Amino acid sequence: MFAVLARRLKRLSPRRRLQLGLAGVLVLVLLFAFLFIRTAAVDIDAQSSVTLNLRELQKMDAEWDTAILRAHVGPRSSNRALTAPLPRMRELMERLHDALPMNRGPAAGAAYDRLALAFKYKEQLVDAFGRRNQPLRSALLYLPPAVASLKTELAGIGGALAPARIVLRLDASLNDLLSQILRYNLSPSDKLAARIRDTLGDIEAQEIAFSPAIVEAIDAIARQSRIILVNRPLENALETSIAATNTGEAMDELGRQFDRAFDGVLLERQRYRGWLVAYSAVLLALLAWAGQRLRRSYRIIGEVNQRLVAANENLEHRVAERTAELQAQSEQLELLAQHDGLTGLVNMRQLTRLMEHALVRSSRRGTVVVVMFIDLDGFKAVNDTWGHATGDVVLQEVARRVQARLRAEDALARLGGDEFVILLEEVGSADGALRVAQAALDAIRSVDQANGHPVVISASIGIASVRGREGLTHDPEQLLAAADKAMYQAKQAGKGVFVISREAEWAPS
Ligand SMILES: Nc1nc2c(ncn2[C@@H]2O[C@H](COP(=O)(O)OP(=O)(O)OP(=O)(O)O)[C@@H](O)[C@H]2O)c(=O)[nH]1
16 A cells, blocks of 8 residues: 555655645644643643532531521521521532533533522522521520419419419419420421410410419410411421432532543543554654655665766766867877878978968068979879879978988978978078078989889979068068979979079078
8 A cells, every 4th residue: 555655656746745745744743733632631620629619519518407407406596507608509509510511411411400409499498497497496495484484473473363273273284385395396296286276275264364464474475385386397397398309419419420521531531642652653653664765765865976976987087088089189180280191291381380480580580581492393204104102102202302401490391292392491691592402402303213113303493582571571472472483483494403583582691
Protein backbone atom coordinates (compact mmCIF):
# COMPACT_ATOMS: atom_id res chain seq x y z
CA MET A 1 0.00 0.00 0.00
CA PHE A 2 2.84 2.35 0.89
CA ALA A 3 4.50 1.62 -2.44
CA VAL A 4 1.31 2.46 -4.37
CA LEU A 5 0.94 5.65 -2.34
CA ALA A 6 4.58 6.60 -2.95
CA ARG A 7 4.18 5.98 -6.72
CA ARG A 8 1.07 8.16 -6.84
CA LEU A 9 2.83 10.90 -4.88
CA LYS A 10 5.76 10.84 -7.30
CA ARG A 11 3.39 11.52 -10.18
CA LEU A 12 2.19 14.78 -8.54
CA SER A 13 3.82 18.15 -9.19
CA PRO A 14 6.25 19.44 -6.47
CA ARG A 15 3.80 22.24 -5.58
CA ARG A 16 0.94 19.77 -5.16
CA ARG A 17 3.20 17.49 -3.10
CA LEU A 18 4.09 20.43 -0.83
CA GLN A 19 0.40 21.31 -0.38
CA LEU A 20 -0.42 17.69 0.46
CA GLY A 21 2.51 17.54 2.90
CA LEU A 22 1.34 20.69 4.71
CA ALA A 23 -2.24 19.37 4.88
CA GLY A 24 -0.92 16.10 6.33
CA VAL A 25 1.09 17.90 9.00
CA LEU A 26 -1.99 20.00 9.88
CA VAL A 27 -4.13 16.87 10.27
CA LEU A 28 -1.46 15.25 12.51
CA VAL A 29 -1.26 18.37 14.70
CA LEU A 30 -5.07 18.63 15.00
CA LEU A 31 -5.34 14.94 15.84
CA PHE A 32 -2.66 15.30 18.49
CA ALA A 33 -4.39 18.38 19.94
CA PHE A 34 -7.75 16.57 20.00
CA LEU A 35 -6.33 13.51 21.79
CA PHE A 36 -4.36 15.68 24.21
CA ILE A 37 -7.41 17.79 25.08
CA ARG A 38 -9.48 14.65 25.59
CA THR A 39 -6.94 13.23 28.01
CA ALA A 40 -6.60 16.51 29.87
CA ALA A 41 -10.35 17.25 29.96
CA VAL A 42 -10.95 16.11 33.53
CA ASP A 43 -11.60 18.97 35.88
CA ILE A 44 -10.67 17.38 39.21
CA ASP A 45 -11.47 20.60 41.12
CA ALA A 46 -14.98 20.71 39.68
CA GLN A 47 -15.52 17.07 40.59
CA SER A 48 -14.29 17.65 44.14
CA SER A 49 -16.51 20.69 44.42
CA VAL A 50 -19.59 18.64 43.41
CA THR A 51 -18.74 15.94 45.95
CA LEU A 52 -18.21 18.49 48.72
CA ASN A 53 -21.47 20.31 47.89
CA LEU A 54 -23.37 17.06 47.97
CA ARG A 55 -21.81 16.03 51.29
CA GLU A 56 -22.61 19.42 52.83
CA LEU A 57 -26.19 19.17 51.60
CA GLN A 58 -26.52 15.68 53.13
CA LYS A 59 -25.09 16.92 56.41
CA MET A 60 -27.40 19.92 56.50
CA ASP A 61 -30.38 17.73 55.68
CA ALA A 62 -29.49 15.42 58.58
CA GLU A 63 -29.13 18.44 60.90
CA TRP A 64 -32.49 19.69 59.64
CA ASP A 65 -34.03 16.33 60.55
CA THR A 66 -32.46 16.59 64.00
CA ALA A 67 -33.95 20.08 64.43
CA ILE A 68 -37.37 18.74 63.43
CA LEU A 69 -37.01 15.90 65.94
CA ARG A 70 -35.97 18.29 68.67
CA ALA A 71 -38.97 20.49 67.91
CA HIS A 72 -41.14 17.40 67.99
CA VAL A 73 -40.00 16.02 71.32
CA GLY A 74 -38.20 18.88 73.00
CA PRO A 75 -39.68 21.25 75.55
CA ARG A 76 -39.17 24.35 73.47
CA SER A 77 -40.08 25.27 69.94
CA SER A 78 -37.61 27.04 67.66
CA ASN A 79 -38.92 28.00 64.28
CA ARG A 80 -35.55 29.58 63.51
CA ALA A 81 -33.81 26.22 63.77
CA LEU A 82 -36.22 24.88 61.13
CA THR A 83 -35.74 27.71 58.60
CA ALA A 84 -32.11 28.77 59.16
CA PRO A 85 -30.45 26.11 56.94
CA LEU A 86 -32.77 26.77 53.99
CA PRO A 87 -30.83 29.56 52.14
CA ARG A 88 -27.58 27.58 52.19
CA MET A 89 -29.36 24.40 51.14
CA ARG A 90 -30.97 26.24 48.22
CA GLU A 91 -27.59 27.61 47.22
CA LEU A 92 -26.08 24.10 47.29
CA MET A 93 -28.96 22.83 45.16
CA GLU A 94 -28.23 25.61 42.63
CA ARG A 95 -24.58 24.57 42.47
CA LEU A 96 -25.48 20.95 41.92
CA HIS A 97 -27.85 22.03 39.17
CA ASP A 98 -25.03 23.97 37.50
CA ALA A 99 -22.80 20.88 37.68
CA LEU A 100 -25.38 18.66 35.94
CA PRO A 101 -23.78 19.09 32.44
CA MET A 102 -20.80 17.09 33.74
CA ASN A 103 -23.09 14.07 33.41
CA ARG A 104 -24.07 12.39 30.18
CA GLY A 105 -27.58 11.09 29.66
CA PRO A 106 -30.83 11.99 31.44
CA ALA A 107 -30.40 9.88 34.63
CA ALA A 108 -28.59 12.54 36.69
CA GLY A 109 -31.10 15.22 35.60
CA ALA A 110 -33.98 12.95 36.68
CA ALA A 111 -32.29 12.24 40.04
CA TYR A 112 -31.78 15.97 40.56
CA ASP A 113 -35.44 16.70 39.71
CA ARG A 114 -36.56 14.06 42.19
CA LEU A 115 -34.35 15.57 44.90
CA ALA A 116 -35.53 19.11 44.13
CA LEU A 117 -39.16 17.99 44.31
CA ALA A 118 -38.55 16.17 47.60
CA PHE A 119 -36.84 19.24 49.06
CA LYS A 120 -39.65 21.53 47.95
CA TYR A 121 -42.22 19.23 49.45
CA LYS A 122 -40.19 18.81 52.63
CA GLU A 123 -39.89 22.57 52.92
CA GLN A 124 -43.67 23.00 52.70
CA LEU A 125 -44.18 20.23 55.24
CA VAL A 126 -41.61 21.71 57.63
CA ASP A 127 -43.32 25.10 57.26
CA ALA A 128 -46.67 23.53 58.20
CA PHE A 129 -44.96 21.58 60.97
CA GLY A 130 -43.51 24.79 62.37
CA ARG A 131 -46.92 26.45 62.35
CA ARG A 132 -48.47 23.53 64.27
CA ASN A 133 -45.51 23.05 66.58
CA GLN A 134 -45.60 26.55 68.00
CA PRO A 135 -49.03 26.48 69.77
CA LEU A 136 -48.58 22.82 70.61
CA ARG A 137 -45.27 23.49 72.43
CA SER A 138 -46.88 26.45 74.27
CA ALA A 139 -49.84 24.37 75.34
CA LEU A 140 -47.65 21.51 76.52
CA LEU A 141 -45.50 23.92 78.50
CA TYR A 142 -48.51 25.71 79.84
CA LEU A 143 -50.61 22.79 81.01
CA PRO A 144 -48.65 21.09 83.91
CA PRO A 145 -47.95 24.29 85.92
CA ALA A 146 -51.48 25.59 85.23
CA VAL A 147 -53.04 22.37 86.53
CA ALA A 148 -50.71 22.39 89.58
CA SER A 149 -51.56 26.03 90.26
CA LEU A 150 -55.33 25.33 90.00
CA LYS A 151 -55.01 22.38 92.28
CA THR A 152 -53.21 24.55 94.86
CA GLU A 153 -55.95 27.12 94.53
CA LEU A 154 -58.62 24.45 95.07
CA ALA A 155 -56.80 23.28 98.19
CA GLY A 156 -56.80 26.85 99.53
CA ILE A 157 -59.34 29.64 99.61
CA GLY A 158 -60.78 28.90 96.16
CA GLY A 159 -61.81 25.40 97.29
CA ALA A 160 -63.11 26.48 100.67
CA LEU A 161 -66.12 28.21 99.11
CA ALA A 162 -67.24 25.12 97.15
CA PRO A 163 -68.58 21.83 98.46
CA ALA A 164 -65.77 19.44 99.35
CA ARG A 165 -67.20 16.67 97.15
CA ILE A 166 -67.11 18.86 94.08
CA VAL A 167 -63.62 20.13 94.92
CA LEU A 168 -62.34 16.56 95.24
CA ARG A 169 -64.01 15.55 92.01
CA LEU A 170 -62.52 18.51 90.13
CA ASP A 171 -59.10 17.72 91.59
CA ALA A 172 -59.37 14.12 90.46
CA SER A 173 -60.54 15.19 86.96
CA LEU A 174 -57.62 17.57 86.71
CA ASN A 175 -55.24 14.70 87.62
CA ASP A 176 -56.88 12.52 84.96
CA LEU A 177 -56.68 15.26 82.39
CA LEU A 178 -52.99 15.84 83.00
CA SER A 179 -52.07 12.17 82.77
CA GLN A 180 -54.31 11.65 79.70
CA ILE A 181 -52.83 14.69 77.94
CA LEU A 182 -49.28 13.50 78.68
CA ARG A 183 -50.12 10.03 77.36
CA TYR A 184 -51.85 11.52 74.35
CA ASN A 185 -48.84 13.63 73.66
CA LEU A 186 -46.68 10.53 73.58
CA SER A 187 -49.11 8.35 71.65
CA PRO A 188 -52.25 10.05 70.35
CA SER A 189 -55.27 7.92 69.57
CA ASP A 190 -58.94 8.58 68.88
CA LYS A 191 -59.93 6.58 71.93
CA LEU A 192 -57.75 8.64 74.24
CA ALA A 193 -58.95 11.82 72.56
CA ALA A 194 -62.56 10.85 73.31
CA ARG A 195 -61.67 10.21 76.95
CA ILE A 196 -59.89 13.58 77.20
CA ARG A 197 -62.95 15.29 75.74
CA ASP A 198 -65.11 13.46 78.32
CA THR A 199 -62.75 14.56 81.12
CA LEU A 200 -62.85 18.13 79.83
CA GLY A 201 -66.66 18.01 79.73
CA ASP A 202 -66.68 16.71 83.30
CA ILE A 203 -64.34 19.52 84.49
CA GLU A 204 -66.33 22.23 82.70
CA ALA A 205 -69.61 20.90 84.17
CA GLN A 206 -68.29 21.60 87.67
CA GLU A 207 -67.31 25.21 86.93
CA ILE A 208 -70.55 26.53 88.21
CA ALA A 209 -69.56 25.80 91.82
CA PHE A 210 -66.43 27.96 91.71
CA SER A 211 -65.39 31.54 91.71
CA PRO A 212 -64.83 33.41 88.40
CA ALA A 213 -61.07 33.26 88.84
CA ILE A 214 -61.14 29.46 89.05
CA VAL A 215 -63.61 29.34 86.12
CA GLU A 216 -61.20 31.37 84.06
CA ALA A 217 -58.30 29.07 84.98
CA ILE A 218 -60.41 26.01 84.09
CA ASP A 219 -61.33 27.59 80.69
CA ALA A 220 -57.70 28.32 79.94
CA ILE A 221 -56.70 24.73 80.80
CA ALA A 222 -59.54 23.42 78.62
CA ARG A 223 -58.50 25.69 75.71
CA GLN A 224 -54.86 24.56 75.84
CA SER A 225 -55.91 20.95 76.16
CA ARG A 226 -58.01 21.21 73.03
CA ILE A 227 -55.05 22.81 71.18
CA ILE A 228 -53.01 19.72 72.11
CA LEU A 229 -55.87 17.48 71.06
CA VAL A 230 -56.02 19.05 67.59
CA ASN A 231 -52.33 19.71 66.86
CA ARG A 232 -50.62 16.62 68.27
CA PRO A 233 -51.98 14.19 65.65
CA LEU A 234 -51.54 16.78 62.91
CA GLU A 235 -47.93 17.35 63.92
CA ASN A 236 -47.32 13.62 64.05
CA ALA A 237 -48.80 13.20 60.60
CA LEU A 238 -46.63 16.03 59.26
CA GLU A 239 -43.53 14.48 60.78
CA THR A 240 -44.34 11.12 59.18
CA SER A 241 -44.76 12.87 55.84
CA ILE A 242 -41.49 14.72 56.34
CA ALA A 243 -39.72 11.44 57.04
CA ALA A 244 -41.36 9.96 53.93
CA THR A 245 -39.91 12.68 51.63
CA ASN A 246 -36.71 10.66 51.70
CA THR A 247 -34.40 13.43 50.61
CA GLY A 248 -31.47 11.35 51.88
CA GLU A 249 -32.17 8.59 49.39
CA ALA A 250 -32.64 11.13 46.58
CA MET A 251 -29.28 12.67 47.46
CA ASP A 252 -27.64 9.26 47.48
CA GLU A 253 -29.04 8.60 44.01
CA LEU A 254 -27.80 11.94 42.70
CA GLY A 255 -24.38 11.22 44.25
CA ARG A 256 -24.29 7.82 42.50
CA GLN A 257 -25.10 9.49 39.17
CA PHE A 258 -22.29 12.02 39.61
CA ASP A 259 -19.84 9.27 40.64
CA ARG A 260 -20.81 7.26 37.57
CA ALA A 261 -20.20 10.31 35.35
CA PHE A 262 -16.83 10.98 36.96
CA ASP A 263 -15.83 7.33 36.59
CA GLY A 264 -16.91 7.51 32.93
CA VAL A 265 -14.76 10.57 32.33
CA LEU A 266 -11.84 8.86 34.00
CA LEU A 267 -12.29 5.75 31.87
CA GLU A 268 -12.54 7.89 28.77
CA ARG A 269 -9.37 9.69 29.72
CA GLN A 270 -7.55 6.36 30.09
CA ARG A 271 -8.88 5.23 26.72
CA TYR A 272 -7.72 8.44 25.02
CA ARG A 273 -4.36 8.12 26.77
CA GLY A 274 -4.02 4.72 25.13
CA TRP A 275 -4.87 6.30 21.78
CA LEU A 276 -2.37 9.06 22.41
CA VAL A 277 0.41 6.56 23.15
CA ALA A 278 -0.44 4.55 20.00
CA TYR A 279 -0.61 7.77 17.97
CA SER A 280 2.76 8.91 19.30
CA ALA A 281 4.27 5.54 18.39
CA VAL A 282 2.91 5.82 14.83
CA LEU A 283 4.18 9.40 14.64
CA LEU A 284 7.64 8.29 15.79
CA ALA A 285 7.64 5.50 13.21
CA LEU A 286 6.65 8.03 10.52
CA LEU A 287 9.40 10.40 11.62
CA ALA A 288 11.95 7.56 11.61
CA TRP A 289 10.83 6.57 8.13
CA ALA A 290 11.02 10.19 6.90
CA GLY A 291 14.48 10.52 8.48
CA GLN A 292 15.64 7.35 6.74
CA ARG A 293 14.31 8.63 3.41
CA LEU A 294 16.04 11.93 3.98
CA ARG A 295 19.34 10.19 4.78
CA ARG A 296 18.98 8.08 1.64
CA SER A 297 18.22 11.20 -0.44
CA TYR A 298 21.30 12.93 0.99
CA ARG A 299 23.42 9.89 0.21
CA ILE A 300 22.14 9.80 -3.39
CA ILE A 301 22.68 13.55 -3.74
CA GLY A 302 26.24 13.06 -2.41
CA GLU A 303 26.95 10.30 -4.91
CA VAL A 304 25.48 12.29 -7.79
CA ASN A 305 27.52 15.27 -6.66
CA GLN A 306 30.72 13.19 -6.65
CA ARG A 307 29.93 11.89 -10.12
CA LEU A 308 29.23 15.44 -11.31
CA VAL A 309 32.54 16.65 -9.87
CA ALA A 310 34.37 13.77 -11.59
CA ALA A 311 32.53 14.46 -14.86
CA ASN A 312 33.35 18.14 -14.52
CA GLU A 313 37.05 17.39 -13.95
CA ASN A 314 37.02 15.05 -16.96
CA LEU A 315 35.30 17.72 -19.02
CA GLU A 316 37.82 20.35 -17.95
CA HIS A 317 40.63 17.97 -18.87
CA ARG A 318 39.08 17.31 -22.28
CA VAL A 319 38.42 21.00 -22.83
CA ALA A 320 42.07 21.73 -22.00
CA GLU A 321 43.20 19.01 -24.42
CA ARG A 322 40.85 20.25 -27.11
CA THR A 323 41.96 23.85 -26.51
CA ALA A 324 45.59 22.79 -26.89
CA GLU A 325 44.71 20.93 -30.10
CA LEU A 326 42.83 23.95 -31.41
CA GLN A 327 45.75 26.17 -30.42
CA ALA A 328 48.13 23.90 -32.32
CA GLN A 329 45.77 23.81 -35.30
CA SER A 330 45.42 27.57 -35.14
CA GLU A 331 49.19 27.98 -35.04
CA GLN A 332 49.47 25.53 -37.95
CA LEU A 333 46.86 27.49 -39.86
CA GLU A 334 48.65 30.69 -39.02
CA LEU A 335 51.86 29.11 -40.31
CA LEU A 336 50.11 27.92 -43.46
CA ALA A 337 48.58 31.35 -43.93
CA GLN A 338 52.04 32.93 -43.76
CA HIS A 339 54.09 30.37 -45.67
CA ASP A 340 54.27 28.73 -49.01
CA GLY A 341 53.27 25.10 -48.78
CA LEU A 342 55.79 23.80 -51.32
CA THR A 343 59.01 25.54 -50.31
CA GLY A 344 58.26 26.58 -46.73
CA LEU A 345 59.21 30.17 -47.59
CA VAL A 346 57.07 33.09 -46.44
CA ASN A 347 54.26 33.88 -48.87
CA MET A 348 53.11 37.12 -50.45
CA ARG A 349 50.88 38.04 -47.50
CA GLN A 350 53.64 37.64 -44.94
CA LEU A 351 56.14 39.33 -47.23
CA THR A 352 53.90 42.39 -47.44
CA ARG A 353 53.76 42.51 -43.61
CA LEU A 354 57.56 42.13 -43.36
CA MET A 355 58.02 44.89 -45.90
CA GLU A 356 55.68 47.23 -44.00
CA HIS A 357 57.73 46.74 -40.83
CA ALA A 358 61.01 47.12 -42.74
CA LEU A 359 59.84 50.39 -44.32
CA VAL A 360 58.84 51.79 -40.92
CA ARG A 361 62.21 50.79 -39.43
CA SER A 362 64.20 52.23 -42.34
CA SER A 363 62.34 55.54 -42.12
CA ARG A 364 63.16 55.67 -38.43
CA ARG A 365 66.80 54.69 -38.78
CA GLY A 366 67.48 56.23 -42.21
CA THR A 367 68.61 52.86 -43.57
CA VAL A 368 68.05 51.29 -47.00
CA VAL A 369 65.45 48.58 -47.77
CA VAL A 370 66.11 46.47 -50.86
CA VAL A 371 63.64 44.26 -52.70
CA MET A 372 64.82 41.78 -55.37
CA PHE A 373 62.17 40.31 -57.65
CA ILE A 374 63.36 36.94 -59.00
CA ASP A 375 61.71 35.13 -61.91
CA LEU A 376 63.22 31.82 -63.03
CA ASP A 377 64.27 31.40 -66.61
CA GLY A 378 63.66 28.09 -68.39
CA PHE A 379 61.46 26.69 -65.71
CA LYS A 380 58.57 25.93 -68.01
CA ALA A 381 60.84 23.66 -70.00
CA VAL A 382 61.62 21.67 -66.83
CA ASN A 383 57.95 21.18 -66.25
CA ASP A 384 57.25 20.34 -69.82
CA THR A 385 60.22 17.97 -70.13
CA TRP A 386 60.30 16.21 -66.74
CA GLY A 387 56.91 16.82 -65.35
CA HIS A 388 55.39 18.97 -62.64
CA ALA A 389 56.85 16.92 -59.77
CA THR A 390 60.35 17.55 -61.00
CA GLY A 391 59.46 21.25 -61.39
CA ASP A 392 58.43 21.21 -57.72
CA VAL A 393 61.74 19.72 -56.67
CA VAL A 394 63.52 22.46 -58.65
CA LEU A 395 61.50 25.15 -56.89
CA GLN A 396 62.34 23.59 -53.48
CA GLU A 397 66.00 23.34 -54.35
CA VAL A 398 66.10 26.99 -55.56
CA ALA A 399 64.49 28.07 -52.28
CA ARG A 400 66.96 26.06 -50.18
CA ARG A 401 70.04 27.25 -52.01
CA VAL A 402 69.13 30.95 -52.21
CA GLN A 403 68.11 30.91 -48.54
CA ALA A 404 71.51 29.44 -47.69
CA ARG A 405 73.22 32.46 -49.28
CA LEU A 406 71.23 35.04 -47.22
CA ARG A 407 71.79 36.43 -43.69
CA ALA A 408 69.51 35.28 -40.96
CA GLU A 409 67.77 38.67 -40.87
CA ASP A 410 67.13 38.68 -44.65
CA ALA A 411 63.87 37.26 -45.94
CA LEU A 412 63.15 35.05 -48.96
CA ALA A 413 59.57 34.73 -50.15
CA ARG A 414 57.88 32.79 -52.91
CA LEU A 415 55.08 34.76 -54.56
CA GLY A 416 53.82 31.79 -56.59
CA GLY A 417 54.84 29.91 -59.77
CA ASP A 418 58.56 30.50 -60.33
CA GLU A 419 58.62 33.99 -58.74
CA PHE A 420 60.68 34.71 -55.58
CA VAL A 421 61.45 37.92 -53.67
CA ILE A 422 64.44 38.75 -51.49
CA LEU A 423 63.97 41.44 -48.81
CA LEU A 424 67.10 43.01 -47.38
CA GLU A 425 67.30 45.59 -44.60
CA GLU A 426 70.08 47.92 -43.56
CA VAL A 427 71.97 47.50 -46.79
CA GLY A 428 75.21 49.46 -46.53
CA SER A 429 75.71 50.17 -50.25
CA ALA A 430 74.51 49.28 -53.76
CA ASP A 431 77.50 46.95 -54.05
CA GLY A 432 76.35 44.95 -51.14
CA ALA A 433 72.96 44.52 -52.74
CA LEU A 434 74.47 43.53 -56.03
CA ARG A 435 76.62 40.93 -54.31
CA VAL A 436 73.52 39.36 -52.86
CA ALA A 437 71.82 39.40 -56.28
CA GLN A 438 74.81 37.74 -57.83
CA ALA A 439 74.95 35.13 -55.08
CA ALA A 440 71.26 34.36 -55.63
CA LEU A 441 71.80 34.11 -59.36
CA ASP A 442 74.70 31.72 -58.82
CA ALA A 443 72.73 29.62 -56.40
CA ILE A 444 69.84 29.30 -58.88
CA ARG A 445 72.15 28.44 -61.73
CA SER A 446 73.80 25.79 -59.57
CA VAL A 447 70.60 23.71 -59.65
CA ASP A 448 71.46 21.40 -62.51
CA GLN A 449 69.53 18.29 -61.74
CA ALA A 450 66.29 17.29 -60.04
CA ASN A 451 64.75 13.88 -59.45
CA GLY A 452 67.73 12.50 -61.32
CA HIS A 453 66.99 14.60 -64.43
CA PRO A 454 69.32 17.18 -65.82
CA VAL A 455 67.91 20.70 -65.67
CA VAL A 456 69.18 24.05 -66.87
CA ILE A 457 67.73 27.12 -65.20
CA SER A 458 68.68 30.70 -64.52
CA ALA A 459 66.90 33.78 -63.18
CA SER A 460 66.07 37.37 -64.10
CA ILE A 461 66.31 39.69 -61.09
CA GLY A 462 64.89 43.20 -60.75
CA ILE A 463 66.27 45.27 -57.87
CA ALA A 464 64.45 48.20 -56.19
CA SER A 465 65.34 50.04 -53.05
CA VAL A 466 64.24 52.92 -50.86
CA ARG A 467 66.02 54.83 -48.10
CA GLY A 468 65.17 56.55 -44.85
CA ARG A 469 62.16 58.85 -44.77
CA GLU A 470 61.44 58.12 -48.36
CA GLY A 471 60.30 54.73 -47.20
CA LEU A 472 57.24 56.34 -45.69
CA THR A 473 56.14 57.57 -49.13
CA HIS A 474 56.35 54.02 -50.47
CA ASP A 475 54.11 51.14 -49.72
CA PRO A 476 55.12 47.49 -50.23
CA GLU A 477 53.15 47.26 -53.51
CA GLN A 478 54.99 50.24 -55.02
CA LEU A 479 58.40 48.90 -54.05
CA LEU A 480 57.49 45.43 -55.33
CA ALA A 481 56.11 46.92 -58.56
CA ALA A 482 59.40 48.79 -59.06
CA ALA A 483 61.36 45.57 -58.55
CA ASP A 484 58.98 43.67 -60.87
CA LYS A 485 59.51 46.34 -63.53
CA ALA A 486 63.28 46.02 -63.21
CA MET A 487 62.97 42.22 -63.41
CA TYR A 488 60.99 42.65 -66.65
CA GLN A 489 63.80 44.77 -68.00
CA ALA A 490 66.24 42.00 -67.06
CA LYS A 491 64.10 39.52 -69.02
CA GLN A 492 64.14 41.84 -71.95
CA ALA A 493 67.86 42.22 -71.63
CA GLY A 494 68.25 38.56 -72.37
CA LYS A 495 67.51 36.83 -69.00
CA GLY A 496 70.07 35.52 -66.51
CA VAL A 497 70.98 39.04 -65.38
CA PHE A 498 69.87 41.52 -62.78
CA VAL A 499 68.71 45.08 -63.39
CA ILE A 500 68.58 47.88 -60.83
CA SER A 501 65.51 50.09 -60.88
CA ARG A 502 66.11 53.59 -61.94
CA GLU A 503 64.40 54.95 -58.81
CA ALA A 504 66.52 52.85 -56.47
CA GLU A 505 68.06 54.81 -53.58
CA TRP A 506 71.24 53.95 -51.81
CA ALA A 507 73.11 55.09 -48.78
CA PRO A 508 75.46 57.98 -49.49
CA SER A 509 78.99 56.64 -50.00
N1 LIG B 1 56.24 22.44 -61.08
C1 LIG B 1 55.58 23.59 -60.90
N2 LIG B 1 55.34 24.40 -61.91
C2 LIG B 1 54.72 25.57 -61.75
C3 LIG B 1 54.26 25.92 -60.47
N3 LIG B 1 53.63 27.16 -60.59
C4 LIG B 1 53.74 27.53 -61.90
N4 LIG B 1 54.39 26.58 -62.61
C5 LIG B 1 54.71 26.58 -64.00
O1 LIG B 1 55.84 27.43 -64.17
C6 LIG B 1 55.92 27.88 -65.47
C7 LIG B 1 56.23 29.33 -65.46
O2 LIG B 1 56.18 29.83 -66.75
P1 LIG B 1 57.18 30.79 -67.31
O3 LIG B 1 57.70 31.73 -66.30
O4 LIG B 1 56.63 31.40 -68.58
O5 LIG B 1 58.33 29.82 -67.75
P2 LIG B 1 59.83 30.18 -68.19
O6 LIG B 1 60.26 29.06 -68.90
O7 LIG B 1 60.57 30.53 -66.94
O8 LIG B 1 59.69 31.47 -69.09
P3 LIG B 1 60.15 32.94 -68.83
O9 LIG B 1 59.72 33.37 -67.51
O10 LIG B 1 59.50 33.72 -69.88
O11 LIG B 1 61.63 32.88 -68.90
C8 LIG B 1 54.57 27.51 -66.07
O12 LIG B 1 54.72 26.40 -66.99
C9 LIG B 1 53.70 27.10 -64.89
O13 LIG B 1 52.75 26.12 -65.28
C10 LIG B 1 54.46 25.03 -59.40
O14 LIG B 1 54.07 25.26 -58.24
N5 LIG B 1 55.17 23.90 -59.67
